[in-house]
Amino acid sequence: LVLGLLLLFRLSACSSTVGLKSSGRTVVHRNELYLPIDKIEKKTAWFNISIKFFKNEQSGQLLVKQTNDTTTRVLFTTPVGFKIFDFAITPHDFKVLACIDPLRKKKILHIMEKDFRLMFCANDIYVSSKKYTGKSDTTLAVYKLRSLGKSYYWINKQKKGLYKIDNHTFPIGGARVSFDYADSSLLPTIRLKQKGIKLRFELVPFNAE
Numbered sequence: 001l002v003l004g005l006l007l008l009f010r011l012s013a014c015s016s017t018v019g020l021k022s023s024g025r026t027v028v029h030r031n032e033l034y035l036p037i038d039k040i041e042k043k044t045a046w047f048n049i050s051i052k053f054f055k056n057e058q059s060g061q062l063l064v065k066q067t068n069d070t071t072t073r074v075l076f077t078t079p080v081g082f083k084i085f086d087f088a089i090t091p092h093d094f095k096v097l098a099c100i101d102p103l104r105k106k107k108i109l110h111i112m113e114k115d116f117r118l119m120f121c122a123n124d125i126y127v128s129s130k131k132y133t134g135k136s137d138t139t140l141a142v143y144k145l146r147s148l149g150k151s152y153y154w155i156n157k158q159k160k161g162l163y164k165i166d167n168h169t170f171p172i173g174g175a176r177v178s179f180d181y182a183d184s185s186l187l188p189t190i191r192l193k194q195k196g197i198k199l200r201f202e203l204v205p206f207n208a209e
Contacts, residue, residue, distance in 0.1 A: 004092060005039070006155065008092055009023055011175075013117050015178065016055045016142075016144075016152040016166045016168070017110055017132055017144075017152070019134070019135060020132035020133065020134060020140075020142055021109065021132060021133055021134075021135050022130065022131075022132055022136065022201070023082070023131040023132060024130075024131060025128050025129060025130055025131065026128075026131045026143075027126070027127050027129070028081060028125070028126040028129045028131075028143050028145060029124065029125055030123065030124045030125070031099070032143075032155070033122050033143070033153050033154075033155065033162055034155060034160055034161050034162045035119075035120060035122055035162060036119070036120065036162070036187050036188055036190065037066055037072070037120050039187070040186070040187070041188055042061070042064035043063075043065060044064070044073070044188055045063075045064045045067045045205060045206070045207070046063055046064075046204035046206055046207040047059060047061070047064070047190070047204060047205050047206065048060075048061060048062075048203070048204045048206055049061065049062040049076060049201065049202070049203050049204075050095075050200075050201070050202045051199075051200070051201055051202040052186045052198070052199070053086070053197075053198065053200075054198045054200050057064040058078075059078075059079075059096050060076060060077050060078040060079055060084065060085065061075075061076070061077055061079070062074065062076050062203060063075040064120055067088075070090050070091060071089070071090050072089045072090075072116075072117050072120055072121050073086070073087070073088055073089075073192045074086070074087045074089065074120070075087075083100075084099075084100055084103070085098060085099040085100065085103060085112075086098040086099070087099075087112070087113070088151050088206070089113065089116060089120075090122050091119060091121075091123055091124075094109075094113045096109060097188070100129075107116065111194065111197075111199065112166075114169065114175070115177075115192055116146060116190075116204050117147075118148065118151065118165055118167055118175060118177055119165075119177060119190055119192065119203075121189065122145075122147065123208070125148070126143070126146065129143050129144060129145050129146075130133050130144035131132075131143055131144075132144070138158070139157050139158040140154070140155070140156065141154075141157050141160075141161055142155070143153045143155070146166070148167060148169055149167060149168055149169035149174065150167070150168045150169075151165055151166065151167045151168075152164075152165065152166040152167075153165055154166075157189055158172035161181060161188075162179055163177070163178065163180075163181075163188075164176070164177065164179070173194075173195030173196030174194075174195050174196075175192055175194045175195060176192070176193050176195065177191070177192045178191045178192075185205060186205075187203050188205070189202070189203065189205065190202070190203040191203075
């Protein structure tokens with residue numbers, strides 16, 4: 001069983017670079033990743049959020065706010081204003097300011113910390129990161145970063161946009177995040193699929209400052 005899981009993990013990691021060519025190693029700065037929150041002048045964004053976990057579903061509004069250069073607040077409330085969770089995330093810390101009891105479990109909190117870090121809280125600099133480019137598409141850059149395991153950030157250099165993150169974290173298999181931009185929207189619709197467990201996020205933007 002262990003060997004099978006290791007093989008599956010190795011194959012899924014390799015699949016992230018199929019059709020790409022290696023361009024060596026590079027230093028990657030956060031502004032080269034084009035995270036959604038970095039596009040917002042006041043670093044504050046509201047999303048309609050839907051979370052599906054097995055047969056359970058919860059929806060409401062999600063506030064993402066960068067309160068300073070190092071701290072990101074993530075607040076989830078229901079349509080009637082009931083607080084589901086409130087997290088403060090820094091490069092080296094994850095604080096649970098509020099959370100309902102069903103979610104206040106170490107493993108669940110660890111998964112949510114990882115997922116929100118992927119979507120909004122990259123480090124400022126990644127040193128000696130692998131870079132890949134498209135064999136025919138010169139606008140494509142893919143950075144393999146040591147972000148919560150190994151993460152592949154897919155960038156459209158021409159549009160200066162992040163459109164996919166492939167994360168591989170053993171043993172639950174990691175997550176895939178897609179960023180879909182409407183022509184008139186500053187922020188993308190964000191969809192996250194947690195591999196290995198039936199957890200799905202969908203964030204649809206409705207306000208940004």
